[in-house]
Amino acid sequence: MIQSRQLTLRAGARTLVEGLDWQVGAGECWSIIGRNGAGKSTLMRTLAGLRAPDGGAVELDGRPLAAWPLEELARRRAYLAQSRHDAFAYSVLETVLAARHPYHGQRYWDGSDDHAAALQALAAMEVDGLAARDVRTLSGGERQRVAIAALLAQDTPLLLLDEPANALDLAHQVQVMGLLARLCREQDKTVVMIGHDLTLAHGISTHALLLMGDGRWHAGPVADAMRAARLSDYLGHPIETIDHGGRRIFIPLEAHHDRPD
Amino acid sequence: MHPALPRPLQQRAVLIVGALLLAALASLLVAGMTGSIAVAPSDMPAALLQVLRGQSDSMAATLLELRAGRALVAFVTGGALALAGVMMQALLRNPLADPYILGISAGASVGALFALMLMCAAATVDAAALGGAIAVALLLYLFARRDMRGGVAAGGGTSMLLLTGVILSAACTALITLMLSIAPEGRLRTMVFWMIGDLAGAPLRALPWIALGAALAYALRSARAMNVLALHADAAATLGVRVGALRKGLFFVSGVLTASAVTSAGSIGFIGLIVPHACRFAFGPDHRVLIPAAVLGGGSFLVLCDTLARTVVAPTQLPVGAITALIGAPVFLYQLHQLRK
Numbered sequence A: 001m002i003q004s005r006q007l008t009l010r011a012g013a014r015t016l017v018e019g020l021d022w023q024v025g026a027g028e029c030w031s032i033i034g035r036n037g038a039g040k041s042t043l044m045r046t047l048a049g050l051r052a053p054d055g056g057a058v059e060l061d062g063r064p065l066a067a068w069p070l071e072e073l074a075r076r077r078a079y080l081a082q083s084r085h086d087a088f089a090y091s092v093l094e095t096v097l098a099a100r101h102p103y104h105g106q107r108y109w110d111g112s113d114d115h116a117a118a119l120q121a122l123a124a125m126e127v128d129g130l131a132a133r134d135v136r137t138l139s140g141g142e143r144q145r146v147a148i149a150a151l152l153a154q155d156t157p158l159l160l161l162d163e164p165a166n167a168l169d170l171a172h173q174v175q176v177m178g179l180l181a182r183l184c185r186e187q188d189k190t191v192v193m194i195g196h197d198l199t200l201a202h203g204i205s206t207h208a209l210l211l212m213g214d215g216r217w218h219a220g221p222v223a224d225a226m227r228a229a230r231l232s233d234y235l236g237h238p239i240e241t242i243d244h245g246g247r248r249i250f251i252p253l254e255a256h257h258d259r260p261d
Numbered sequence B: 001m002h003p004a005l006p007r008p009l010q011q012r013a014v015l016i017v018g019a020l021l022l023a024a025l026a027s028l029l030v031a032g033m034t035g036s037i038a039v040a041p042s043d044m045p046a047a048l049l050q051v052l053r054g055q056s057d058s059m060a061a062t063l064l065e066l067r068a069g070r071a072l073v074a075f076v077t078g079g080a081l082a083l084a085g086v087m088m089q090a091l092l093r094n095p096l097a098d099p100y101i102l103g104i105s106a107g108a109s110v111g112a113l114f115a116l117m118l119m120c121a122a123a124t125v126d127a128a129a130l131g132g133a134i135a136v137a138l139l140l141y142l143f144a145r146r147d148m149r150g151g152v153a154a155g156g157g158t159s160m161l162l163l164t165g166v167i168l169s170a171a172c173t174a175l176i177t178l179m180l181s182i183a184p185e186g187r188l189r190t191m192v193f194w195m196i197g198d199l200a201g202a203p204l205r206a207l208p209w210i211a212l213g214a215a216l217a218y219a220l221r222s223a224r225a226m227n228v229l230a231l232h233a234d235a236a237a238t239l240g241v242r243v244g245a246l247r248k249g250l251f252f253v254s255g256v257l258t259a260s261a262v263t264s265a266g267s268i269g270f271i272g273l274i275v276p277h278a279c280r281f282a283f284g285p286d287h288r289v290l291i292p293a294a295v296l297g298g299g300s301f302l303v304l305c306d307t308l309a310r311t312v313v314a315p316t317q318l319p320v321g322a323i324t325a326l327i328g329a330p331v332f333l334y335q336l337h338q339l340r341k
Helices: A040-048 A070-074 A092-098 A112-124 A140-154 A170-187 A198-204 A228-235 B009-033 B041-053 B059-092 B104-117 B122-143 B159-182 B185-196 B207-221 B223-239 B243-265 B271-283 B287-311 B320-340
Strands: A002-011 A014-024 A029-034 A055-060 A077-080 A158-162 A190-194 A207-211 A217-221 A239-244 A247-252
Touching: A002 A040, A014 A040, A014 A055, A014 A207, A014 A217, A029 A040, A029 A170, A029 A198, A029 A228, A040 A077, A040 A158, A040 A190, A070 A077, A070 B223, A077 A140, A077 B223, A092 A112, A092 A140, A092 B223, A112 A140, A140 A158, A140 A170, A158 A170, A170 A190, A170 A198, A198 A247, A207 A228, A228 A239, B009 B041, B009 B059, B009 B287, B041 B059, B059 B159, B059 B207, B059 B223, B059 B243, B059 B271, B059 B287, B104 B122, B104 B159, B104 B185, B104 B243, B122 B159, B122 B243, B159 B185, B185 B320, B207 B223, B207 B243, B207 B287, B223 B243, B223 B287, B271 B287, B271 B320, B287 B320
Parallel strands: A029 A190, A029 A207, A077 A158, A158 A190
Antiparallel strands: A002 A014, A002 A055, A207 A217, A239 A247
16 A cells, blocks of 8 residues: 655654665555654654655555545545644535545536535544534534544545544544544445554554654564553553453553552 | 535625626716716716717816826726735735835835935836836845745745835835925925826826736736745745746736836825725735625725815815825724734
């Protein structure tokens, strides 16, 4: 689906990621894990084509990102930004309908197919009751669900999500993660997301990419990549795991405890 | 379809644009009828026919011809300023932006006031205004080019453009103050009127109509993309919008509109801020409806303001810019108050 070759990312003089050779296949669900400032969002923006690589290349379906016409690319991958700022009083429905833009070419008005896709996405995110609301009046969590609904309405095989669980309450975090996992499993969609909840990430991801922030990285299936020792190393904090009812739970040791030796 | 949905947008658009077209015609008729000598409604049909045939024999037809010319200048100026406002607000993603925020009108003022100070002819003043506007636009583009690059290279928002514009505008204002303080006494009144914005003696020309028509065509073609840009800023590229090209287009087209409006009528304030706001407030922020609504609404509003300006203390004529500001400020405050609720 999407792959990087010898990808290097820099922020100012710092090298965040160096020589990243990474392949994401169809139907896989990847979590990107790392400390603040490790380059997760920078990598995501690079994958989305919003930022040029500082070295190496990103390819989608075997074709370099820069060689894709923007509209065609917009029908292949969708991107959820980490935050958004609403300056105008668009309604929830208008916000989601705008995500149908890449399917339009020269059409001026929205068609009934667009309305169907938008309403379906709103229902999937449980925000169909808010369709007529001004987006500026929504709570943070509601706004985030509307943004994800827009992503679903864009209807692309590849979804790039920068902290999709941001501002969501517990129930909706679980619901969104479950939905993303189902999209991968049942519709063969590909998900790459950033998240800070290790337990949740482990529950739904097939793979993980760990970023150290100094150029080092590790990519692989969760069973290998999300081992407690490796996570402790990459996150700079000791982490323990417990297996409970078929799930693996990640527990950060509290600050006043001594490191286990 | 879903029962809770509001009426489909295109149906609403037809109603809105139709109603505003009627309002525009009505405003032109009112402008033609009112003045120091009123034209009776019963004389209007005959007078209109005469004007359209190009032979204005009767008193009513002559008055109508004179007033219609001025009303049409008001309409094209108001429409251009309102459309420029919509585009500038979409470009900067800021509903408080107006066509003058980047200093293009201040540049025009510097050129025009300089020509007025030297007692140049009207055509030279217009040319100097246009020159000033173009000079500021070029400087802006030079300094803030980075903000107008697209997709991959867009480093973020348009803050560089906004800041450069505000600074250039301040520099132009300083030049204006300087010129006002050294101008000969006899020129001051004309210079002040030019700055406030005045339609008396503004000639009816084809160029502003061509500019407005072309800008409207561009804006309608980009209306969808403007929605995406307004919602997503530079991430609009991930929805297939050529962000750089769109930003450049909005910048240049709104610049041309502003220059064209300011050149013929001086810097009339508030239209470019109030009209887009009022239209958004009444019809929603979707640019597919907002753009035609703002052009028609802005045109009609300025026609009515100009009619007031030349009748309210007749025979003295007020500069129309004073009227738009007097109406605009309270309307704007009222809207803000409503929004807070």
